[in-house]
Amino acid sequence: MSIKRSGAIREEIKSLRQNVLNIVELATQEGRELTNEEKDIVDRIQGNGDDPGQMSQLQADLERAIRFEERVAEIANSLEPTLGAGAGIVSASGEWKRDGKGNRYAILNRDQKAANLFPRLGSNMAGHYILAQIGGIRSHTPQWVRNEWSTKSNEFGGGLVPDPLWGGIVDLATSRSVLGRAGITRIAMTSSSLTIPSLQRNLEMKPKAENVSFHESYMMLGSQEMTARTAGALTKFSREVLEDASEILVVQLEQFIAGELARQTDEWGLVGKGTEGEPCGIFNWPDVETTPGVGALDWLDVLGAATEVRDNNHEPTACVLHTRVYEHLASIQTGDGTTAARGWLGRPPGLENVTFLPTTHCPIDKLVIGDFEKMGQGVRLGARTETSNSAGDAFEKHQVHLKIFQRFDFTLLDSSAFHILEGITLPS
Numbered sequence: 001m002s003i004k005r006s007g008a009i010r011e012e013i014k015s016l017r018q019n020v021l022n023i024v025e026l027a028t029q030e031g032r033e034l035t036n037e038e039k040d041i042v043d044r045i046q047g048n049g050d051d052p053g054q055m056s057q058l059q060a061d062l063e064r065a066i067r068f069e070e071r072v073a074e075i076a077n078s079l080e081p082t083l084g085a086g087a088g089i090v091s092a093s094g095e096w097k098r099d100g101k102g103n104r105y106a107i108l109n110r111d112q113k114a115a116n117l118f119p120r121l122g123s124n125m126a127g128h129y130i131l132a133q134i135g136g137i138r139s140h141t142p143q144w145v146r147n148e149w150s151t152k153s154n155e156f157g158g159g160l161v162p163d164p165l166w167g168g169i170v171d172l173a174t175s176r177s178v179l180g181r182a183g184i185t186r187i188a189m190t191s192s193s194l195t196i197p198s199l200q201r202n203l204e205m206k207p208k209a210e211n212v213s214f215h216e217s218y219m220m221l222g223s224q225e226m227t228a229r230t231a232g233a234l235t236k237f238s239r240e241v242l243e244d245a246s247e248i249l250v251v252q253l254e255q256f257i258a259g260e261l262a263r264q265t266d267e268w269g270l271v272g273k274g275t276e277g278e279p280c281g282i283f284n285w286p287d288v289e290t291t292p293g294v295g296a297l298d299w300l301d302v303l304g305a306a307t308e309v310r311d312n313n314h315e316p317t318a319c320v321l322h323t324r325v326y327e328h329l330a331s332i333q334t335g336d337g338t339t340a341a342r343g344w345l346g347r348p349p350g351l352e353n354v355t356f357l358p359t360t361h362c363p364i365d366k367l368v369i370g371d372f373e374k375m376g377q378g379v380r381l382g383a384r385t386e387t388s389n390s391a392g393d394a395f396e397k398h399q400v401h402l403k404i405f406q407r408f409d410f411t412l413l414d415s416s417a418f419h420i421l422e423g424i425t426l427p428s
């Protein structure tokens with residue numbers, strides 16, 4: 001017996017749901033009950049009495065197809081190398097794979113989009129989905145969202161944002177994040193943990209004289225466990241806005257969520273403590289080379305840090321620093337305006353291809369320079385939203401409270417690709 005693909009079955013289910021929705025909407029618009037013919041169609045789809053209906057059979061077919069496809073995937077993955085300890089340094093692929101424990105993941109570089117891991121659905125779909133969760137289906141609600149909510153309750157409560165919608169928000173947050181613009185490698189996770197290989201010691205190459213043995217050096221690979229940590233945000237808006245300006249709110253919801261995710265990414269990715277439920281940020285990573293006691297910062301200090309990175313066979317791509325430190329570097333002048341013409345002392349040639357990214361999330365006495373593709377951010381798919389019109393003072397103020405929380409973690413795929421300057425002092 002042949003088994004239909006799960007995608008085809010889902011399309012059939014959505015089509016039947018839409019048929020029922022169209023029948024009900026038509027009767028509602030005309031202010032009447034369903035006709036006998038319409039009732040027969042609905043009963044044939046949803047079932048009635050001893051007849052389970054077409055939907056019930058399709059749901060059983062879908063479960064069977066999913067089990068079959070998962071088994072096929074297990075067999076296929078058993079024939080391919082998997083990600084695990086000793087498997088080598090992570091490289092971007094932009095497609096789904098599995099780690100040594102069978103957990104699905106996808107690795108994305110700067111130019112790859114999380115949204116491309118899923119079928120393209122349209123713009124602002126996550127905002128439409130959350131708005132439908134809060135206040136129900138509206139005239140401007142896209143059909144895909146209507147289909148998703150046709151068998152769900154629209155009452156206030158919690159729910160998961162579908163992965164195809166969340167991927168677009170992850171991409172928007174990356175474009176706003178300093179670390180995202182620096183080019184960190186994003187790892188889309190479908191599980192709470194993922195085993196990531198890391199380089200603990202690189203090969204050391206030295207000149208060889210004639211009739212002398214090669215220098216003996218070993219590359220040491222280890223592994224790290226990425227464990228998703230929870231971060232969230234809460235916003236409030238009036239129910240009048242929900243009712244009168246819902247189309248504008250759709251766009252604002254996605255912007256708000258992406259902005260908060262970007263802020264938390266930069267904060268934790270740079271200065272996360274690694275304790276108390278926080279990921280470990282790069283400034284607290286134990287194996288990153290550091291130059292202490294820098295004092296008054298000069299371009300040569302930054303160039304020296306870049307040279308340390310290059311000595312480890314990496315090419316620095318970005319430098320993350322505090323906004324005031326960036327201002328100090330950018331305002332260094334030559335000449336005194338009297339004995340020599342005054343001008344701006346720009347960055348030296350060795351830093352021409354390094355992108356400088358100022359942010360207040362960076363400590364004012366530190367900066368980090370390196371190849372940020374060697375920093376990984378694990379983003380757990382399946383963000384959750386919760387809404388309430390009664391929590392706190394929401395009922396008295398006729399408001400809706402929206403809380404969204406996401407889980408992610410950070411790791412350095414190769415700590416030798418970075419160098420930190422600390423103890424920076426600025427002129428008073």
